[in-house]
Amino acid sequence: MRCLQRKKGRFLQDTNESAIVADIMEICLIQTDPALGQWNIQNAGYVICNTKADVYILPELFAIGFDFAAQNWIEQAAEVLPNGPTCQQIFSFVRNRSSIVVFGMIERFGNNFFNIAAVIGNACMDRYRQKYPATTSRGRVLPITSGGDYHKVMFIPQWSMGLMVCHDHYQAEKFFKEYKKRGVNAVVLIADASTRAWIKEFPEYCKQYALPAIICNAAGPNGGASCVINEVGQFVPLRTSSAEYPQHLPETSMAAFASL
Numbered sequence: 493m494r495c496l497q498r499k500k501g502r503f504l505q506d507t508n509e510s511a512i513v514a515d516i517m518e519i520c521l522i523q524t525d526p527a528l529g530q531w532n533i534q535n536a537g538y539v540i541c542n543t544k545a546d547v548y549i550l551p552e553l554f555a556i557g558f559d560f561a562a563q564n565w566i567e568q569a570a571e572v573l574p575n576g577p578t579c580q581q582i583f584s585f586v587r588n589r590s591s592i593v594v595f596g597m598i599e600r601f602g603n604n605f606f607n608i609a610a611v612i613g614n615a616c617m618d619r620y621r622q623k624y625p626a627t628t629s630r631g632r633v634l635p636i637t638s639g640g641d642y643h644k645v646m647f648i649p650q651w652s653m654g655l656m657v658c659h660d661h662y663q664a665e666k667f668f669k670e671y672k673k674r675g676v677n678a679v680v681l682i683a684d685a686s687t688r689a690w691i692k693e694f695p696e697y698c699k700q701y702a703l704p705a706i707i708c709n710a711a712g713p714n715g716g717a718s719c720v721i722n723e724v725g726q727f728v729p730l731r732t733s734s735a736e737y738p739q740h741l742p743e744t745s746m747a748a749f750a751s752l
Contacts, residue, residue, distance in 0.1 A: 517651060517678075517752045520545035521718045521730065525711040525745040526557020526684060533581055539747045540585040540593065547647070551682050551710040551718075552596035552607070552658045558626075558684040558710075570600035573610060574617045582612045589614055592647050594708075596657060596682050604637040609655045609682050611645050618645050620655035624663055642667065644674045652676045653706075658683040661690060668697045678704040678752065686714035691740060699725035704752055716743035720750040728752060 522539055524532040532555050540548050552558060555578055556569050571578055582593050592613035599606045599619065606621040621639020628634060646652040654671030656664070661681055671679055681690065694705045698721045705721045719740035720728040727739040730748035741748055 517547060518545045519706060519720060519750045519752055520548045520747055521706070521708045521720070521741065521750070522548060522550050522554075522747045523708065523711045523716065523718045523741055523745060524551055524554045525715075526553070526559065527712055528745065530555055533578060535745070536593075536595075537581065537585045540591070543747070543749075545591060545749060548591060548593045549680065549682065549706060549708040550593065550595035551708050552609075552684040553598065554595050554682075554684075554710070555597070558658070570598040570605050572601075573597075573599050573608070573619060574612070579610065579612060579617075582610075583614075586612065586614050592616070594653075594655070594680060594682065596684070598636075605635050606639055607636050607657055608639070609657050609680070611647065611655075613647065616647070619643075620645070620657065622657035622660060624660050625657075626659045642670045642674070644671065644676050650677075653678050653680045655679075656681040658685055661685075661687075661693075664690070664693060665697055668701045668703060672701045672703060676703065678706055681705065681707045682709075683707070684710040684715070688717040688740075691717055691719070694721055695725035695727075698723055704728075706752070711743055711745040713743065716741050718748070720752060722752065 522536050578597055594609055594611050597610055599608045607625050609620045611618040620643040623639050625636040625638055644652055644654050654676040656667050690707050698705050702723045704723050708718045709715055717740045722728055728750045730737040730750050732748050
């Protein structure tokens with residue numbers, strides 16, 4: 493996958509204290525509320541079109557929510573990548589921009605359905621198909637197929653991410669270990685989950701594997717907790733126009749920014 497490119501600032505130092513050039517990523521977490529349905533697409537579009545970030549990250553199944561997809565026939569929520577309506581709207585938001593958007597959707601591929609993290613930019617498209625999908629929800633067996641592999645996405649030179657979707661976090665250490673081998677710059681998890689396990693578990697993994705983590709969870713009751721954790725296991729402050737959150741976001745629908 494290849495996108496338009498933009499050089500960023502420089503910071504960091506190597507072990508000999510000599511300055512080296514590094515990319516500073518401007519990240520926007522858009523924490524959407526599944527109860528708002530398709531309005532989430534319009535809200536995401538407003539944020540993307542009126543702010544500046546290198547990467548915008550939305551939750552798992554951000555436009556409908558996992559429970560809605562499970563309660564209603566999941567086939568009705570599925571789209572063909574990249575020609576489905578959600579993908580086409582995301583393309584329109586980043587047209588002629590260097591930004592990319594990571595978001596969750598159900599992908600229909602032949603007779604299979606995948607819970608994916610889609611990655612879309614002005615002239616690029618990629619996907620990660622959930623490796624460890626949830627098989628049931630509220631008594632219903634879900635026809636979700638395992639993607640079967642980890643996936644590294646490169647979207648600007650010298651900066652890449654390893655993707656995870658929701659239920660994958662139960663195997664988080666395996667992902668960190670594998671993505672460290674693959675040389676990613678950060679691990680990205682999108683979710684629509686009531687758990688906040690990553691608040692306790694991910695800082696240690698980030699420190700152990702020297703990898704930052706970026707988590708975007710859905711809003712709503714028992715939701716929230718979107719956050720950015722750096723490579724030494726510290727939470728990166730998240731900022732909005734009216735407040736700064738030192739660790740993670742509350743449960744409400746909102747957009748916040750961080751530099752990594």
